[in-house]
Amino acid sequence: MLFNSIEYFVFLMLIFSLYWVLLKNKTKQQNILILVSSYVFYGWWDYRFLFLILFSTVLDYTLSLYIHKTSKKVYKKIYLYASLSFNLGLLLTFKYFNFFIESFESIMNVFNIHVNHYSLKIILPVGISFYTFQTLSYTIDVYRGQLKPTKDFVAFASFVTFFPQLVAGPIERAKDLLPQFFTTRKFEYDFAVSGINLIIWGLFKKIVIADSCAVYVDYIFDQYQTQNSFTLMLGSIYFAFQIYGDFSGYTDIAIGTGRLLGFNLKPNFQTPYFSRDIAEFWRRWHISLTTWFKDYIYIPLGGSKGGVVKQLRNVFIIFLISGFWHGANWTFVFWGLINAIYFIPLMLLKNNRKNTSEIVFTIHSVFKMIVTFIITCIAWVFFRADSITIAMDYIRKMFSFNFSKLITYTNIERYNVEVVPLIFLFLILELFAVNHETPIRGKMKFFKTLILLLFIIVFGVYSDQKEFIYFQF
Amino acid sequence: MKRFLIYFFKIIACVLCMLCVLDFTYTLVIKNSVPRNKFRYALSLKNRHYDALFLGSSRVENSIVTSEFKKQGFSILNMGISGAKLGDTYFLLKLLNENKVTFDKVFVQVDYLYNEDGIVFTEARKAYLIPLIRDENVKQIFKKYDDDFLCNYYIPFYRYAKNSYRVGFREFFNSLLNKGPRYSLEDGYVPRYNVAKHKKFILPKHKIKKSKVLEEINNLCESINLTPVYFTAPFCNNLINEQFLVELKNDLNNFFDYSKVIENDENFDDCQHLNDKGAREFTNQLIRDFFE
Structure with missing residues (x-):
C-alpha cells in the first residue's frame, strides 16, 4: 500500500475513525488496532513476509527478556549475539546473498578460476533493513542496561511494526517510541x-x-x-x-x-x-540512520577519540557500512566511500562540527x-x-x-x-x-x-x- | 475532535472545488486550442474529402510522405500515430466517418499489429481524446472500450490526473499558449534521419486465428462502400519469422506485402522504421501501384 495511493487514504481514514471514536482512551485496544492494521499494511505487498517480521518480533521480545532476567554477563552476551546473528542473518540472506556470491565469482574470474554460477531467486522483503535495525537497537539497549524490556507483547510488536514508519523509517529507538505505546494518547487539535x-x-x-x-x-x-x-x-x-x-x-x-x-x-x-559542509549534510540527511550508526557502531569503535589512524578507520567503516546498508551493489559502497573522502578533510582539520548552528x-x-x-x-x-x-x-x-x-x-x-x-x-x-x-x-x-x-x-x-x-x- | 473534523472537511470541500474548477478550465482551454495530436486533428476535420487515408502506427507516420502525394496532385491524410494499435486505428476511422470525412481509398497498416487481443484502446492514445469525453461520439467510444469510464466521466479532474503525463499541466499550458505540435498535423508525416546499423526485428511466429478489430474495420469500411487496402510497410533485411507475413497474405484479402520493397538497409532509421530517404522511395512505390 503506497502512501500516495487512494487505498492508503481510505485505510488511514478507517483506522483514524476506529482509533479515536470507538477506542478512545483505550490504550491496549488501540495498540491491538495498530498491530492489526500494521500487519494488513505490510501484508498488502506480500503477506508471506509477515512471518519474517513476526519471527523477528518474537525473537527480540524473548531474548530481551532473557537478557534482562539473567545476571550473568556471559549469558547476556550469548542472548545478544543470538539476536544479532538471527537478525543480521536474515538481512544478509535476503538482501546480500546473491551479491556475495556474484562478487565471489567475479574475484575468482580475475584469477582465471571458473566457478559455477549460483544464485537464489530471492525477493527482498520490503523495509527489512529498517525494521531489523529498529529491533536490534531495542535488544542492544536492553543489553546495555539503558532500557527495561517490556512484557507487553502487543505493545512491543506494535513498536516493531508501527505502519507509518515500518517500511522506510524513520528508524525509531525503543526508548523514544515504545513508552508512547503505554501512555494514554490524547487527541490534540x-x-x-x-x-x-x-x-x-x-x-x-x-x-x-x-x-x-x-x-x-x-x-x-x-x-x-x-x-x-x-x-x-x-x-x-x-x-x-x-x-x-x-x-x-x-x-x-x-x-x-x-x-x-x-x-x-x-x-x-x-x-x-x-x-x-558535508558533515552538516550528514547531520541533516537520514538522521535516524546516521545516529543509529553513530550510537551502535561509531562510538563503540572509539568514535573521534584516539589517534588519527583510528579516527580515519572509524570514518571509513561507518561510511562504507552506511553505503552497504543501502543495497547489495558496489555502487552504494563506492557512494559511501566518496562521502568518507569528502568528510575526512573536515575531520582532520577539526571542522566537522563547525556548522551546527541554525x-x-x-x-x-x-x-x-x-x-x-x-x-x-x-x-x-x-x-x-x-x-x-x-x-x-x-x-x-x-x-x-x-x-x-x-x-x-x-x-x-x-x-x-x-x-x-x-x-x-x-x-x-x-x-x-x-x-x-x-x-x-x-x-x-x-x-x-x-x-x-x-x-x-x-x-x-x-x-x-x-x-x-x-x-x- | 469536532474542530479537527471541521478543519478536515473544509480541506476536502476546498479540494473538491479545486478539482471542479480545474476540470472545467482544462477542458475549456484544451478544447478551444489548436489540435495538438492526430485524434484531435481528426475531430477538427468536418465534411472533407481526401483521395486516400493512411492508418497505422509509427510505421505509417514515418513512412508515408504526404508531400510526395501532393506533388502528384493527390490529397491524402497520414493518420499514422506512433504506438497506435489496430484498435486505435479503428477508433480514428470511426471518428472521421462520424465527422463526414470521406476518402476514395483507405490504407491500413497490418503486420505484427494483427495479433491484437480484442479491440484495444491504448492508454496513450486514449489520453489524446480524454479531454473530449463529454462529446457524444467520443463518449460512446469510451463507454464501450474504457474500463475506467465511470471515474473518467464523473469524477472531476480524474481523467487529467490519471493521464497527467500526456494531458496534465504541460498539455494545458501549451494549449493555453495555443502552441501546436512539433510537426504539422495537416502533413502528418514525421521524418526520421538516422541510418540503421546492425538492427533486426522479430515478428511473431504465427498470426492469431481471427482479428476481431480487423473485422470491425472491414464492417465499417463496408458501410461506407470502401474496400480497405491492408499493407505491411518495409522492414530491414534482418527480419525474423517472415512466415508470419506469408500467413497474413494467405488469410487476408487485399493484403499487400511491402516488407522487402526497400532493399538497402541504409534507407532505414531502425529495422521497422524507414528514414526520410527510404520513406520517399516507399511512398513513390505506393503512388505507382495505386494512384497511376
Whole structure:
C-alpha cells in the first residue's frame, strides 16, 4: 500500500475513525488496532513476509527478556549475539546473498578460476533493513542496561511494526517510541493539524518533485552516452531532488500519520541541501540512520577519540557500512566511500562540527551550500548508476564540458530543462521550511495548505505512480 | 475532535472545488486550442474529402510522405500515430466517418499489429481524446472500450490526473499558449534521419486465428462502400519469422506485402522504421501501384 495511493487514504481514514471514536482512551485496544492494521499494511505487498517480521518480533521480545532476567554477563552476551546473528542473518540472506556470491565469482574470474554460477531467486522483503535495525537497537539497549524490556507483547510488536514508519523509517529507538505505546494518547487539535500539514508537504515532495524528476532521471541515466554535459549535470541534479523528495516525502507522511494517531516520531531530514559542509549534510540527511550508526557502531569503535589512524578507520567503516546498508551493489559502497573522502578533510582539520548552528543565508554560507550541493550531486551519480564503470563514465562525460546544445528535446517528448522551474519552486518552499518542519507556518496557514494542495493536484505525477525508492533498501 | 473534523472537511470541500474548477478550465482551454495530436486533428476535420487515408502506427507516420502525394496532385491524410494499435486505428476511422470525412481509398497498416487481443484502446492514445469525453461520439467510444469510464466521466479532474503525463499541466499550458505540435498535423508525416546499423526485428511466429478489430474495420469500411487496402510497410533485411507475413497474405484479402520493397538497409532509421530517404522511395512505390 503506497502512501500516495487512494487505498492508503481510505485505510488511514478507517483506522483514524476506529482509533479515536470507538477506542478512545483505550490504550491496549488501540495498540491491538495498530498491530492489526500494521500487519494488513505490510501484508498488502506480500503477506508471506509477515512471518519474517513476526519471527523477528518474537525473537527480540524473548531474548530481551532473557537478557534482562539473567545476571550473568556471559549469558547476556550469548542472548545478544543470538539476536544479532538471527537478525543480521536474515538481512544478509535476503538482501546480500546473491551479491556475495556474484562478487565471489567475479574475484575468482580475475584469477582465471571458473566457478559455477549460483544464485537464489530471492525477493527482498520490503523495509527489512529498517525494521531489523529498529529491533536490534531495542535488544542492544536492553543489553546495555539503558532500557527495561517490556512484557507487553502487543505493545512491543506494535513498536516493531508501527505502519507509518515500518517500511522506510524513520528508524525509531525503543526508548523514544515504545513508552508512547503505554501512555494514554490524547487527541490534540494542533498536533493533528501539524500531522495533516506534514502529510501534505510529504505528498508534494513525492508526487510533484520526486516523481516529476524521476521521468527525466530515468531517461538521462539510461541514455547517458548520447547526452551532452549540460544534460548530464541536470540528470545528477534531478536525481538529487528525486531521492530527497522521495525519501523525505515518505518520512513526512510517516511522521504526519504518526501524529494523527497521537505518536511523535523523530524528524529524519532537515533541509539537507542547505548544508554548508558535508558533515552538516550528514547531520541533516537520514538522521535516524546516521545516529543509529553513530550510537551502535561509531562510538563503540572509539568514535573521534584516539589517534588519527583510528579516527580515519572509524570514518571509513561507518561510511562504507552506511553505503552497504543501502543495497547489495558496489555502487552504494563506492557512494559511501566518496562521502568518507569528502568528510575526512573536515575531520582532520577539526571542522566537522563547525556548522551546527541554525542555517543563515549570507554570501559566504550560500557559496558553501552550493559547493556542498555540487559534491553531493557527484556522489549521487554512484548511487543512481547501475555500475561503478557507468558512474565513472557518466562523470567523465559530465566534466568533458561538451555544451553543444543546452536545451535539447528528448525522446520522452520533453525538453531536458522542463523540470527546472519546479525545482526552483521547491527550493523557494524549502526556504520557508528552513529550521522548521514545513513551509506551512506563520499567518494564513489554511490558505498556504490550499496552495500546496493546488500544486499537488496540478503538478503531481499520477499517470506513472512510482514506489518509494527507499522501499528497496 | 469536532474542530479537527471541521478543519478536515473544509480541506476536502476546498479540494473538491479545486478539482471542479480545474476540470472545467482544462477542458475549456484544451478544447478551444489548436489540435495538438492526430485524434484531435481528426475531430477538427468536418465534411472533407481526401483521395486516400493512411492508418497505422509509427510505421505509417514515418513512412508515408504526404508531400510526395501532393506533388502528384493527390490529397491524402497520414493518420499514422506512433504506438497506435489496430484498435486505435479503428477508433480514428470511426471518428472521421462520424465527422463526414470521406476518402476514395483507405490504407491500413497490418503486420505484427494483427495479433491484437480484442479491440484495444491504448492508454496513450486514449489520453489524446480524454479531454473530449463529454462529446457524444467520443463518449460512446469510451463507454464501450474504457474500463475506467465511470471515474473518467464523473469524477472531476480524474481523467487529467490519471493521464497527467500526456494531458496534465504541460498539455494545458501549451494549449493555453495555443502552441501546436512539433510537426504539422495537416502533413502528418514525421521524418526520421538516422541510418540503421546492425538492427533486426522479430515478428511473431504465427498470426492469431481471427482479428476481431480487423473485422470491425472491414464492417465499417463496408458501410461506407470502401474496400480497405491492408499493407505491411518495409522492414530491414534482418527480419525474423517472415512466415508470419506469408500467413497474413494467405488469410487476408487485399493484403499487400511491402516488407522487402526497400532493399538497402541504409534507407532505414531502425529495422521497422524507414528514414526520410527510404520513406520517399516507399511512398513513390505506393503512388505507382495505386494512384497511376
